[in-house]
Amino acid sequence: MFQHLTALGIQQPKQIERYSLRQEAHKDVLKIYFRKQKGELFAKSVKFKYPRQVKKVKTDGGSNKYREVTEINRNLTLIIDELNTITKTKKLxxxxxxxxxxxxxxxxxxxxxxxxxxxxxxxxxxx
The missing domain is CATH 1.20.5 (Single alpha-helices involved in coiled-coils or other helix-helix interfaces)
Structure with a gap:
């Protein structure tokens, strides 16, 4: 059911408690936090970095000037959709x-x- 998360190596997606997403330079950093297991002092987490996609966009209709813009990686958006499905009931x-x-x-x-x-x-x- 969660094919993108399992492709990342996450064996038990239902154990995901929350996630965070932030941007560092030209990368998006996704950190996934799992439920704390009995006997553990801290909950486990994993971090993934995705390069941002760079696109050239025309700045003005009359001139031939372009500027570079970055946007989130398509694969990361699919992963976030799966994470939202898992965590939607646990929204803080x-x-x-x-x-x-x-x-x-x-x-x-x-x-x-x-x-x-x-x-x-x-x-x-x-x-």
Whole structure:
């Protein structure tokens, strides 16, 4: 039933609890979170990166000028449709714009601090 999710290697799609989708540079990052199993400290998650499709679009009808625009990968849209089918009954109440911005900011802080730690560890190896 969930052919695109099983093609990703997800054996039990019904165990999916939620997902997140964000854009980093020219990639869309899909992170799928599974239900926490008994005895696990943290719930499992998997991350997939999809390059954005680049298209050239005419900017003006009179001139021959084009500009590049990016859009979501077609395969990713099919996966999101399947994820929405699974998670539609579990939708969390919508966050206010302020709450969403704060949530995005906290996530960015975690990503940046993790990357800084990784770079510092690489620098230590060079000594």
């Amino acid at each position: 109440e919508k966050l206010s714009p302020k709450e969403k911005i704060l949530s995005d900011l906290r996530h960015l802080e975690k990503v940046v601090s993790s990357k800084i730690a990784e770079i510092e560890a690489d620098l230590e190896k060079l000594k």
